[in-house]
Amino acid sequence: MAGLMESVDQRTQLVGANRLELLLFRMEGPQIYGINVFKVKEVLQCPKLTVLPHSHPVVRGVAHLRVGTLPIMDLSMATGGPKVGDLSNAFVIITEYNLKTQGFLVGGVERIVNMNWGDIHPPPKGTGREHYLTAVTQVEGKLVEIIDVEKVLAEVSPMNETMSENVVSKQVAEDAKALHVLIVDDSKIARKQVTRCLEEIGVEVTALNDGLEAWNHLQELTESGVRVQDKYLMLISDIEMPEMDGYTLTTNVRNDSRISDFHIVLHTSLSGVFNKAMVEKVGADGFISKFNPDILGDVVVKRIEEFTKSR
Structure with a gap:
């Protein structure tokens, strides 16, 4: 796993050419999901979690890591699925969204694939108003679902969405x-x-x-x-x-x-x-x-x- 995140600098040339790299992972079950490598700071086996009372149900605990003490969210639970069961074999994906760092607990991490944004499509119609996908693609004939992480974060840790009164004259x-x-x-x-x-x-x-x-x-x-x-x-x-x-x-x-x-x-x-x-x-x-x-x-x-x- 240590080699998984190496040579990120080499990947910067993909951006601007309508390309990206996806980190593929699983939650609970066979479905494969993807997250843009540029959002990922680190991937590690699930560390010891300290449970916090009165925290949001999808926050399985906090972990004390090199980057600091982070909340670890169960991504399966956050998207309406069962919680990740076997923590001894689970992984945490450390990400940066909206200038904040957080960890997502997942069942397993697969590999990184090089993709063209043209091969990544909006979710199919009929997935429902409350779906958690921003896009779907296929890798080697298998469906890969890309999670709307911003929706997850807005539900678990809502941010202020109102402007200050003095912004608009x-x-x-x-x-x-x-x-x-x-x-x-x-x-x-x-x-x-x-x-x-x-x-x-x-x-x-x-x-x-x-x-x-x-x-x-x-x-x-x-x-x-x-x-x-x-x-x-x-x-x-x-x-x-x-x-x-x-x-x-x-x-x-x-x-x-x-x-x-x-x-x-x-x-x-x-x-x-x-x-x-x-x-x-x-x-x-x-x-x-x-x-x-x-x-x-x-x-x-x-x-x-x-x-x-x-x-």
Whole structure:
């Protein structure tokens, strides 16, 4: 297992080429799941857990690790399944989401596979309103389900989703009424969070599910004679999405002379210096980590102020 996470730097070249690597794992049962390697800090056999009274039912305990004392969440329980039974053979996947580190307890870890985002698809229709998937794919003929970790975290450890009162001035709120923002995210919970924040500012919101859907939407508008930059104030896009990631979406926009100056902010639970470098490489106008309503609000407010001054 020690070699599983080696040479992560070599994998950075995959990002920006609409590619990723998935760490495959199992919970309880034969179903295979996947998580983006860039979210993973470490994989280890389940350490001794200290049970905390009055904690959330899916938190099996805390572990004292090199990175600190972390809550260990049973990912099977968190997604509506049975709890992971045999802890002596279980693993913990240490991840970083939304600038926080946490551990997910799983039944077993398989391997890492190199994938193209084009081979990763939205969940099939009919999986139900409360499903926990953001995407599905196939590896060697077997279905791999990609968990909506942001939904899990929002349920287990809800964060503040309300902006501070001083973020939006009366003038900005008035100007916002005539403006429209396009957002793109494959996570239902993330789309709801961002939409709620932007509606607090006062702008109209159109929310799409992935980069390819957004790219097709922008192309259809342009082909029909609509100037995207006039219809939308800005695009706020996730990075990790099935079909087409946010880096590729941004690159496509920048390479189309008709919409190349469209204002784009990448909004992601990925963090780190590498991602900021990638933002510069693909030409996005900004990069913010999920999910802080005040930071997101500030970015949109500044864009509104810039836009109104330029008219």
